[in-house]
Amino acid sequence: MTDNPSLTARQQQVLDFIHAHQRETGVSPSLREIQAHFGLASPFGVQRHVDALIEKGALQRLAGKARGLLHPAHHPGSALVNIPVFGVIPAGLPTDAVQEADTHISVDAASLGVRANAKLFALRVRGDSMIGANIVEGDVVFLTPREPRPLDIVAALIDGESTLKRFLLQRGRAFLRAENSRYPDLIPSTELIIQGVMVGLLRTGTS
Amino acid sequence: MTDNPSLTARQQQVLDFIHAHQRETGVSPSLREIQAHFGLASPFGVQRHVDALIEKGALQRLAGKARGLLHPAHHPGSALVNIPVFGVIPAGLPTDAVQEADTHISVDAASLGVRANAKLFALRVRGDSMIGANIVEGDVVFLTPREPRPLDIVAALIDGESTLKRFLLQRGRAFLRAENSRYPDLIPSTELIIQGVMVGLLRTGTS
DNA sequence: CGCGTCTGTGTTCACTTGAACACTATGACC
DNA sequence: GGTCATAGTGTTCAAGTGAACACAGACGCG
Numbered sequence: 289m290t291d292n293p294s295l296t297a298r299q300q301q302v303l304d305f306i307h308a309h310q311r312e313t314g315v316s317p318s319l320r321e322i323q324a325h326f327g328l329a330s331p332f333g334v335q336r337h338v339d340a341l342i343e344k345g346a347l348q349r350l351a352g353k354a355r356g357l358l359h360p361a362h363h364p365g366s367a368l369v370n371i372p373v374f375g376v377i378p379a380g381l382p383t384d385a386v387q388e389a390d391t392h393i394s395v396d397a398a399s400l401g402v403r404a405n406a407k408l409f410a411l412r413v414r415g416d417s418m419i420g421a422n423i424v425e426g427d428v429v430f431l432t433p434r435e436p437r438p439l440d441i442v443a444a445l446i447d448g449e450s451t452l453k454r455f456l457l458q459r460g461r462a463f464l465r466a467e468n469s470r471y472p473d474l475i476p477s478t479e480l481i482i483q484g485v486m487v488g489l490l491r492t493g494t495s
Numbered sequence: 496m497t498d499n500p501s502l503t504a505r506q507q508q509v510l511d512f513i514h515a516h517q518r519e520t521g522v523s524p525s526l527r528e529i530q531a532h533f534g535l536a537s538p539f540g541v542q543r544h545v546d547a548l549i550e551k552g553a554l555q556r557l558a559g560k561a562r563g564l565l566h567p568a569h570h571p572g573s574a575l576v577n578i579p580v581f582g583v584i585p586a587g588l589p590t591d592a593v594q595e596a597d598t599h600i601s602v603d604a605a606s607l608g609v610r611a612n613a614k615l616f617a618l619r620v621r622g623d624s625m626i627g628a629n630i631v632e633g634d635v636v637f638l639t640p641r642e643p644r645p646l647d648i649v650a651a652l653i654d655g656e657s658t659l660k661r662f663l664l665q666r667g668r669a670f671l672r673a674e675n676s677r678y679p680d681l682i683p684s685t686e687l688i689i690q691g692v693m694v695g696l697l698r699t700g701t702s
Numbered sequence: 703c704g705c706g707t708c709t710g711t712g713t714t715c716a717c718t719t720g721a722a723c724a725c726t727a728t729g730a731c732c
Numbered sequence: 733g734g735t736c737a738t739a740g741t742g743t744t745c746a747a748g749t750g751a752a753c754a755c756a757g758a759c760g761c762g
Contacts, residue, residue, distance in 0.1 A: 296707095296708065296709090298708075298709070299708090307574075307611075311571065311574050311611075312571045313557065313571070314565040314566075314569045314571075315522065315523065315557065315560065315562060315563055315565065316522065318560075318561070318748070318749055318750085319749070319750065319751095320748080320749070320750095328709095328710065328711085329710075329711055329712075330710065330711050330712060330713085331749085331750085331751095332710080332711080332712085332713090332751090332752080332753085333709065333710045333711075335750075335751070335752085336708090336709080336710095337708095337709085340708090350520065350522065351750085352717080352718080352750070352751090353522065353525075353562075353718080353749095353750090354525070354561035354562055354718060354719065354748070354749055354750075355522060355560075355561055355562045355748095355749085356522055356750090358521040358522065359521075359577075361577050362521045363577065363599055363601075364518065364519045364520070364521075367514075367518050368575075368601065370568050370570065391605075391606070392570055392603070393602075393603050393606040394570075394575065394601070394602065394603040394606070395600075395601065395602050395603070395697075396599070396600050396601040396602070398598075399598070399599075399600040399601070399635075399697065399699070400697075400699055401699045401700070404518075419629070422626070422629035422630070422631050423629070424629050428606075487699070487700070488697065488698060488699045488700070489696070489697070489698040490602075490606065490607075490695065490696070490697055490698075491695060491696040491697075491698075492606070492607055492608045492694065492695045493608065493694070493695070503737090503738065503739090505738075505739070506738090525718070525719055525720085526719070526720065526721095527718080527719070527720095535739095535740070535741085536740075536741055536742075537740065537741050537742060537743085538719085538720085538721095539721090539722080539723090539740080539741080539742085539743090540739065540740045540741075542720075542721070542722090543738090543739080543740095544738095544739085547738090558720085559720070559721090559747075559748080560719095560720090560748080561718070561719055561720075561747095561748060561749070562719085563720090
């Protein structure tokens with residue numbers, strides 16, 4: 289995370305390896321695994337690098353525990369939700385079968401205001417039909433499958449394509465409205481398939 | 496993450512504890528730590544619960560490695576950036592000193608399109624001055640400290656308060672423009688302190 | 703040169719931890 | 733009552749692992 293300037297080149301290498309190993313395998317490496325990676329003949333050299341890293345605050349350790357190295361910025365309780373990003377056309381998404389996802393986005397559950405075990409999915413927004421809700425092309429919208437309430441923004445399956453619209457009720461009948469006056473209301477002829485209700489949005493880039 | 500219905504009550508308890516332990520300490524618990532938590536007298540009972548969980552796909556293991564339990568949904572290579580969220584007034588933020596942050600948001604670095612060790616911070620947007628860029632009150636804007644380029648959206652320090660504006664150049668002179676015609680351009684009288692350039696945005700809630 | 707820091711070697715020890723086996727108890731189901 | 737899956741006990745073993753010590757080479761610095 290941090291390029292601490294007070295680290296020696298070797299210490300930085302070790303730190304990078306530890307972080308990389310955690311990313312790849314999910315657990316921190318043992319001293320001997322680090323040793324093997326650098327081709328060292330003794331675990332003690334590694335141990336002092338690790339000690340130095342801890343001394344300098346670049347690493348944190350659960351003393352005595354195996355594989356107890358972790359980021360100093362470790363924040364307890366921050367559960368992650370892993371959100372699959374489907375394309376713009378997630379036809380048949382509500383099935384239980386695992387859909388092929390383009391990407392995954394990991395976000396802190398607390399930041400999104402959802403439970404840690406929330407089942408979310410995401411769609412990339414295409415078009416400008418929700419511009420009135422300040423949702424633009426390229427935005428990634430997080431959705432959760434649940435019953436929509438009036439004024440919720442929902443992803444609905446219409447003609448085999450998924451679109452983002454606001455969910456409204458009029459005289460007990462549900463219909464969808466774009467947040468753009470150039471689009472007409474969508475009054476479902478048959479049935480309305482709601483795939484999910486928007487719970488958040490992620491935009492990347494500055495423009 | 497998943498409430499697998501085929502798990503027995505005890506197995507679910509063990510699974511929950513493993514996940515909770517990972518969240519709190521950052522590493523997965525050893526069999527004996529699980530044993531101690533449930534007040535069992537033998538590590539072997541735990542071992543078979545864990546075996547069953549792996550069998551049912553609710554857990555994944557690095558065989559033979561200490562503390563090698565992890566989520567089956569583990570996605571290698573997803574480095575996280577831990578983003579401190581300052582308030583609406585991060586006065587003097589560019590200092591090296593660690594500022595008190597209200598919250599932290601963890602996001603997948605790849606999803607944000609930034610390097611894994613990017614130094615980001617976040618601000619909660621107040622006001623409607625950037626409505627034209629579809630950034631509204633309550634949005635959380637991710638920023639990185641770097642030199643702004645024309646058309647970048649930046650957080651600038653004006654009169655001790657941080658505001659979000661678009662960065663522009665005219666005849667070599669920098670000035671700031673709100674994306675809302677009701678706000679005038681800001682032409683810096685003295686110097687322009689740019690705290691960061693916007694690289695992303697997170698919105699929570701549906702409205 | 704002498705000093706200190708960083709780096710690496712070879713080795714030893716004790717604790718941690720996963721893996722395994724035989725046996726018992728409980729409850730569901732036929 | 734018999735059978736089976738789930739759950740738990742007591743124990744043993746070997747591998748994984750952190751921690752430690754003495755010693756040596758490389759390098760910068762005064």
